Amino acid sequence: MALCSKCGKREAIVYQKHTGMKLCKNCLFEDVKQRILEQVKKYDMILPEDRILIGISGGKDSYVLLRFLPEIHPSSRLFGLMIEEGIKGYNRAETFSFVKSSCHELGIDCVITSIKEVLKYSVDEFMSLQIKRCNSIKISACTFCGIARRRILNVYARSHGMNKVATGHNLDDEVQTYLINILRGDIMRLIQLHPLSIVHSPLLVKRIKPLRTIYEYETAFIAYMEGFRFQETECPYIVERPTLRTKIRELIKEIERIDPSAQLKFLNEVDKALEPLVKMRNMDSVNLPRCSQCGEPTAPGRNICKFCELIDNVLNIQY
Numbered sequence: 194m195a196l197c198s199k200c201g202k203r204e205a206i207v208y209q210k211h212t213g214m215k216l217c218k219n220c221l222f223e224d225v226k227q228r229i230l231e232q233v234k235k236y237d238m239i240l241p242e243d244r245i246l247i248g249i250s251g252g253k254d255s256y257v258l259l260r261f262l263p264e265i266h267p268s269s270r271l272f273g274l275m276i277e278e279g280i281k282g283y284n285r286a287e288t289f290s291f292v293k294s295s296c297h298e299l300g301i302d303c304v305i306t307s308i309k310e311v312l313k314y315s316v317d318e319f320m321s322l323q324i325k326r327c328n329s330i331k332i333s334a335c336t337f338c339g340i341a342r343r344r345i346l347n348v349y350a351r352s353h354g355m356n357k358v359a360t361g362h363n364l365d366d367e368v369q370t371y372l373i374n375i376l377r378g379d380i381m382r383l384i385q386l387h388p389l390s391i392v393h394s395p396l397l398v399k400r401i402k403p404l405r406t407i408y409e410y411e412t413a414f415i416a417y418m419e420g421f422r423f424q425e426t427e428c429p430y431i432v433e434r435p436t437l438r439t440k441i442r443e444l445i446k447e448i449e450r451i452d453p454s455a456q457l458k459f460l461n462e463v464d465k466a467l468e469p470l471v472k473m474r475n476m477d478s479v480n481l482p483r484c485s486q487c488g489e490p491t492a493p494g495r496n497i498c499k500f501c502e503l504i505d506n507v508l509n510i511q512y
């Protein structure tokens with residue numbers, strides 16, 4: 194392969210499709226670090242005194258987040274929380290032990306927990322109970338898993354004195370989520386997704402996504418270069434029941450064949466368009482109501498939170 198288009202010294206190992214450059218390992222890592230820093234600074238994602246909980250799924254994205262955050266924030270103020278979903282054939286013990294030793298090398302404290310340990314039901318158990326009680330799937334595994342993970346990260350960060358939760362969502366994830374909510378016409382959700390959006394409850398810890406402008410192929414490449422040798426198997430629930438997200442992912446692939454930087458442009462434009470709305474919403478002094486069952490914050494106008502609704506209404510189990 195040719196020499197790196199940036200430094201012109203080392204051998205290029207990756208073709209960065211949105212810039213048209215061929216980069217060596219060093220220049221790719223430096224470029225990714227600078228793009229993370231740019232987002233972090235642009236939106237004041239990380240302040241010097243922040244204590245940050247990193248949500249670790251065992252996948253490549255959270256691994257890359259773990260690898261880059263200590264370069265921009267002291268590792269003594271970073272903490273890792275690995276969450277096992279409880280999905281047969283998906284969670285791999287060796288991935289978690291690799292992540293654990295990486296945390297150790299990076300000087301980051303980390304612990305492992307599971308959805309079952311904290312919330313009584315693993316994803317598999319929730320799904321099989323649901324089929325038994327309802328004879329059908331009303332709530333997808335992805336919905337349950339997403340709500341459960343968010344709940345666990347928020348409660349853990351809050352109770353351990355951390356003021357931010359960082360997750361490994363990459364550019365592809367963010368564009369898909371923006372598109373899904375545009376298609377649904379859910380303006381409130383779009384506003385909440387924006388990095389400038391503030392939380393309206395002292396019980397909610399602010400969430401940040403430092404990798405939001407890094408392509409999925411870039412996180413995959415970096416993870417591989419760093420020795421993360423785990424095959425990214427698709428979650429069995431997605432394979433079984435493709436979601437709107439899977440379809441949107443396919444559509445974006447088609448669009449990027451014509452314009453390789455379409456996702457970056459889309460994210461920047463939607464960010465810009467939403468900004469005035471986000472600033473207006475941030476001035477509202479609404480304080481989110483608390484769930485009458487578990488006491489956690491819930492959306493305005495709701496009496497019970499999404500999580501209790503899933504457990505209580507779907508399974509008729511008092512949580």
Ligand SMILES: [Zn+2]
Binds near residue numbers: 198203216219
């Ligand atoms: Zn180079």
Ligand SMILES: [Zn+2]
Binds near residue numbers: 501
């Ligand atoms: Zn609740």
